[in-house]
Structure formats: structure tokens, C-alpha cells
Amino acid sequence: MLVDLYAKKIFNMAYQFAGSVPEAEDLTQDIFLKLHHALPKYDFGKNFTAWFLTLAKNALIDEYRRTKWEKKQRGEFDESVHAAADADDPERGLAEEETRRVLWAGLNALPPDMRMAMILKEIQGKKYEEVAEILGLPVGTVKSRINRGRLQLARILKDRKVSAHVAL
Amino acid sequence: MSPCERIEGLLASYADGELSPEEKALVEEHLASCPDCASLAACLKSVDAAFASFPEIEPAPALINRLRAVPHPRRRFRLSFDILLRPSLQPVFAVLTILAVGFSLYMASPDKKRIDQAINRQIHLGYSAFEKLTSRAGALTDSLGAAADNLFVSLGNLNPLGKAGSSDR
Numbered sequence: 080m081l082v083d084l085y086a087k088k089i090f091n092m093a094y095q096f097a098g099s100v101p102e103a104e105d106l107t108q109d110i111f112l113k114l115h116h117a118l119p120k121y122d123f124g125k126n127f128t129a130w131f132l133t134l135a136k137n138a139l140i141d142e143y144r145r146t147k148w149e150k151k152q153r154g155e156f157d158e159s160v161h162a163a164a165d166a167d168d169p170e171r172g173l174a175e176e177e178t179r180r181v182l183w184a185g186l187n188a189l190p191p192d193m194r195m196a197m198i199l200k201e202i203q204g205k206k207y208e209e210v211a212e213i214l215g216l217p218v219g220t221v222k223s224r225i226n227r228g229r230l231q232l233a234r235i236l237k238d239r240k241v242s243a244h245v246a247l
Numbered sequence: 248m249s250p251c252e253r254i255e256g257l258l259a260s261y262a263d264g265e266l267s268p269e270e271k272a273l274v275e276e277h278l279a280s281c282p283d284c285a286s287l288a289a290c291l292k293s294v295d296a297a298f299a300s301f302p303e304i305e306p307a308p309a310l311i312n313r314l315r316a317v318p319h320p321r322r323r324f325r326l327s328f329d330i331l332l333r334p335s336l337q338p339v340f341a342v343l344t345i346l347a348v349g350f351s352l353y354m355a356s357p358d359k360k361r362i363d364q365a366i367n368r369q370i371h372l373g374y375s376a377f378e379k380l381t382s383r384a385g386a387l388t389d390s391l392g393a394a395a396d397n398l399f400v401s402l403g404n405l406n407p408l409g410k411a412g413s414s415d416r
Binding site: 082086087090091094095100104107108111112115175178179182197201202204225226229230232233234236237240 | 255258259260262286287290291293294295296297298299300301303304305306307310311313314315317318
């Protein structure tokens with residue numbers, strides 16, 4: 080039941096955070112193992128989804144902090160993302176795909192807390208209030224963290240465009 | 248802080264349409280004259296658009312099977328006091344507290360003997376009242392039984408008359 084409801088959500092969260100499918104699969108399994116151990120402590124008065132996503136967020140950030148020295152690069156973007164390219168306008172589609180590739184790699188440059196906030200808000204489309212509940216932070220802090228992350232990624236994208244222009 | 252740094256700090260809110268008209272005019276004026284900041288603002292728009300188009304990917308069926316096989320922890324017997332903190336038990340605790348206070352007052356009372364005697368008297372009174380009630384109930388059932396007997400006898404007497412009436416015809 081919990082697997083049916085949450086496997087996709089947690090797997091995507093792990094994939095977007097860690098950047099590779101095999102790692103995301105291992106992380107998802109660890110998170111579900113942690114969930115089964117933590118379930119007896121769940122307070123039924125709380126929002127289960129937010130509680131579970133907080134548990135997943137903590138597991139992902141802990142794992143990142145434990146292994147950050149071993150990890151320098153994210154994996155390549157999944158094939159299904161390439162399929163999302165604009166079929167009507169191939170040139171525009173390629174430009175968008177390149178932007179997604181740069182951002183995918185750029186997520187690694189963000190600190191883990193900022194990366195998690197960006198993933199929840201910008202990729203998963205959650206509201207600021209929901210992100211704040213999952214991260215256990217005030218809404219204002221979450222908002223400024225996300226805005227700084229967006230700006231940092233915009234700078235990475237701009238630098239990449241400048242260097243590509245110079246190379247041409 | 249340089250004008251570009253100041254504008255950079257406003258760009259995210261500008262992209263979200265959250266600036267006041269004055270701030271918005273300030274940003275637009277700066278972007279019109281600064282290609283570097285204009286390029287950054289365009290990149291910020293691209294970032295937002297690209298993130299919005301990141302698709303979700305399906306987990307592999309093998310992973311789903313692995314997740315279904317994640318072992319549930321064995322329930323160990325644990326003495327837990329959580330159950331005692333349930334709000335539904337609060338009236339029970341209130342009644343138990345009142346009873347405990349009453350009992351301790353009774354045990355510590357200097358007039359315990361008199362209270363005991365009063366309780367005994369009440370019990371005796373109650374018992375004798377109950378006995379009276381049962382004897383009255385017995386008398387009532389006796390009289391009801393007698394009345395029923397009388398009724399049956401009367402009905403028995405009426406029946407031969409009916410028979411005699413039918414034989415006359």
C-alpha cells in the first residue's frame with residue numbers, strides 16, 4: 080500500500096537529489112527501510128505525506144553528508160528527459176535540452192539544503208508552505224533559499240552560454 | 248553594493264511578479280541599459296521554464312518488488328505508557344481520582360467508626376426495605392393468582408349455561 084502510493088514520489092526525489100538511477104534506487108530502498116522502523120513513532124495527528132517526505136529528506140541529506148567526498152559528478156540525465164524535447168521545433172528543443180542538462184549538473188553545485196528546497200519547489204511543484212513543512216523551516220527562509228538557488232543556477236547557465244559562444 | 252548587485256537581488260521576485268511598481272520600473276530600467284543583468288534575467292526565466300518541464304520517471308518494476316520485500320520490523324513486547332495518555336481515558340481517570348480521594352478521606356477520618364455504623368445502618372435499612380418490597384410483591388402475586396382462579400371458576404360456571412341454551416333449541 081505505502082509502496083504503491085509513495086514509491087514513485089520518493090524515487091524521483093532521490094533521483095533528482097542524487098543524480099543517478101542506481102543510487103536513487105538504493106536510496107529509495109533505504110528510505111522505505113527507515114520508514115518501516117520509524118512507523119511506530121508516527122503521530123497520527125500529523126500529515127503523513129509531509130512526515131514521510133521529511134524522513135526521506137533527512138535520509139538523503141545524511142547520505143550526501145556521509146559520502147559527499149566520494150561524489151563529484153551527477154549521472155547523465157535519464158533518456159525519458161530527452162524524449163521531452165520539443166518535437167515541433169528541433170532547434171528550440173535542443174536548446175531546452177541543453178539547458179536541462181546544464182541545470183541537472185548545476186544542481187550538484189548547490190548545498191544539500193538548498194538543492195532539496197529547489198527540487199521540492201521547482202521540480203516537484205510544491206507550494207512554499209509545503210516545502211517549509213517538509214524542511215522544518217520558516218516560509219521566508221525557504222523562499223530566500225530557493226531564490227538564491229535559482230539565481231545561482233541562472234549564473235551557471237549564463238556562464239555556460241558565454242563559454243559556448245566564445246568557443247564558437 | 249553596486250547597482251547590478253542590487254538588481255540581482257530583486258531578479259527572482261521580478262520573475263515571480265512580486266515587486267512593487269516602483270521596484271519593477273527600477274529593474275526594467277536597469278535591464279534596458281545593462282546587457283549583463285538582462286542576460287542573467289533571461290537565464291533565470293530559462294531556469295524556471297526548464298525546471299517546470301523536468302518529467303517524473305517511473306521506478307523500475309524490480310525496485311517496486313524490492314520495496315515490497317522490505318522486511319517489517321518484528322513487534323517486540325514493550326511496556327508502553329502511551330496508551331495511558333489517550334484523551335478517551337481522561338473521564339475514567341477523573342472518576343478513579345474522586346474515588347481514591349473519597350476512600351483516603353474515609354480511611355483517615357477520626358469518625359471512621361461512626362461512618363461505619365452509619366453505613367451498616369444504611370445497609371440494614373436498605374435490606375429491610377428490600378425484604379418488605381419482596382413480601383409485598385409476594386402478596387400481590389398471591390392476590391393476582393386468587394383473582395385469576397376466581398375468574399376461571401366463573402368462566403367454568405358460565406359454560407354449562409351456554410350448553411343448556413343450545414340444547415333448548
